[in-house]
Amino acid sequence: MTSASSTARTRARIEITGEILAAARVRLTHAGPGELSLRAVARDVGMVSSAVYRYFASRDDLLTALLIEAYNELGAAAETADASVAERTDFVARWVAACHAIRDWSVAHPGDYALLYGTPVPGYAAPKDTISAAVRATSVLVDIVITAHQGRDAELETRVGSPQDLEKMLAGALEFLGQRAEPTTSVNAELAMRTIAAWTAIFGTISFEMFGHLVGSVDDYNAYFDQVVRRLAAELEL
Numbered sequence: 001m002t003s004a005s006s007t008a009r010t011r012a013r014i015e016i017t018g019e020i021l022a023a024a025r026v027r028l029t030h031a032g033p034g035e036l037s038l039r040a041v042a043r044d045v046g047m048v049s050s051a052v053y054r055y056f057a058s059r060d061d062l063l064t065a066l067l068i069e070a071y072n073e074l075g076a077a078a079e080t081a082d083a084s085v086a087e088r089t090d091f092v093a094r095w096v097a098a099c100h101a102i103r104d105w106s107v108a109h110p111g112d113y114a115l116l117y118g119t120p121v122p123g124y125a126a127p128k129d130t131i132s133a134a135v136r137a138t139s140v141l142v143d144i145v146i147t148a149h150q151g152r153d154a155e156l157e158t159r160v161g162s163p164q165d166l167e168k169m170l171a172g173a174l175e176f177l178g179q180r181a182e183p184t185t186s187v188n189a190e191l192a193m194r195t196i197a198a199w200t201a202i203f204g205t206i207s208f209e210m211f212g213h214l215v216g217s218v219d220d221y222n223a224y225f226d227q228v229v230r231r232l233a234a235e236l237e238l
Contacts, residue, residue, distance in 0.1 A: 017055050017065075019045055024066055029111030033121045038062060060124055063115070067126055068133045070112040075136020077105040082140050091148035091238040092230070098140050099202055099229040103222075106206050113210055117203060138199060139180065145195050146181045148238045156190040156237065163189050170196065191236075198232040 023044040027036060038059055042049040056062040081101030085094045106113040115121075116134075126134075158166060166189035167174065173196055177187040205228050208214050209221050218224045 013055070020052060020055055020062070021065060021069060024062055025070075025109075025111060027111075028066070028115055029109075032111070033063070033115045033118065036063065036121075063121060063124055064127060064129060066112070066115060067130045070109065070116055071130065071133035071136060073109070073112075074102060074105050074116070075133065075140070077101045078137040078140040082144065091144055092233045094144050095141070095233045095236075095238055096226070096229055098137075098144065099232075100226070102137055102202065103206050103209075103225050106210060110210060113206070117207055118211070141199060141202070142177060142180055142195060145191070145198075145236055145238070146177060146187065148236070149187075149191060150182055155188040156194065158190045166190065166193050194236050198236055201228065201232055 020041060024036060024041045027041060027044060031040075036059060038052045038056060039049045041062070042052040045052070056065065078098045078101050081097040082094050085097050087093065170189055170192045173192045174187060174189065177192055177195065181187050205225055209218075209225070214221065214224070
């Protein structure tokens with residue numbers, strides 16, 4: 001096989017794979033992750049079902065590819081928004097920009113959001129391959145918080161419980177935050193607690209909006225979300 005024909009085959013495979021993923025994402029929006037099947041996606045693309053298996057061996061493989069693609073898009077949106085803030089020491093502006101980018105992407109991609117943060121698909125467990133993509137958006141928020149607290153002499157005072165209790169409860173989070181912090185930056189348990197609480201509040205607020213739980217309570221979703229993220233910024237002492 002010549003290099004030219006090999007390149008053409010590779011390009012064709014990439015193109016067809018992209019078409020399958022695009023069709024699957026449309027189906028996610030209209031039918032939901034639980035109804036996704038290779039046979040249905042094959043019909044949408046105009047392929048026989050057996051042909052789709054040349055690109056994705058199973059529904060789970062397709063779900064994994066969709067997760068990675070969606071997580072990467074969400075992460076890229078947050079990264080781009082953060083990078084767009086020229087004044088890098090304006091941590092509130094960076095936080096607000098990244099949070100709004102996460103919400104904007106989610107609202108524009110309801111099917112993808114449901115796959116990422118909605119009801120788990122029965123019988124499917126996301127493999128480790130998805131982790132690096134899954135943490136991209138979260139890492140943007142974490143890095144803003146850690147950088148804002150870099151070099152500060154006073155650590156946040158524990159409000160509820162004891163520092164030892166928090167350290168035991170949040171061992172995994174402290175390890176993750178510590179890996180992203182500069183060697184000279186101390187990440188105490190209270191900062192980890194507030195960061196996790198803020199992270200879950202952001203995605204909880206988006207989920208309540210996306211799945212209709214704010215109907216009758218909130219009239220302007222964007223304004224409400226802005227209030228939430230700014231209050232969280234104050235709680236984080238950015």
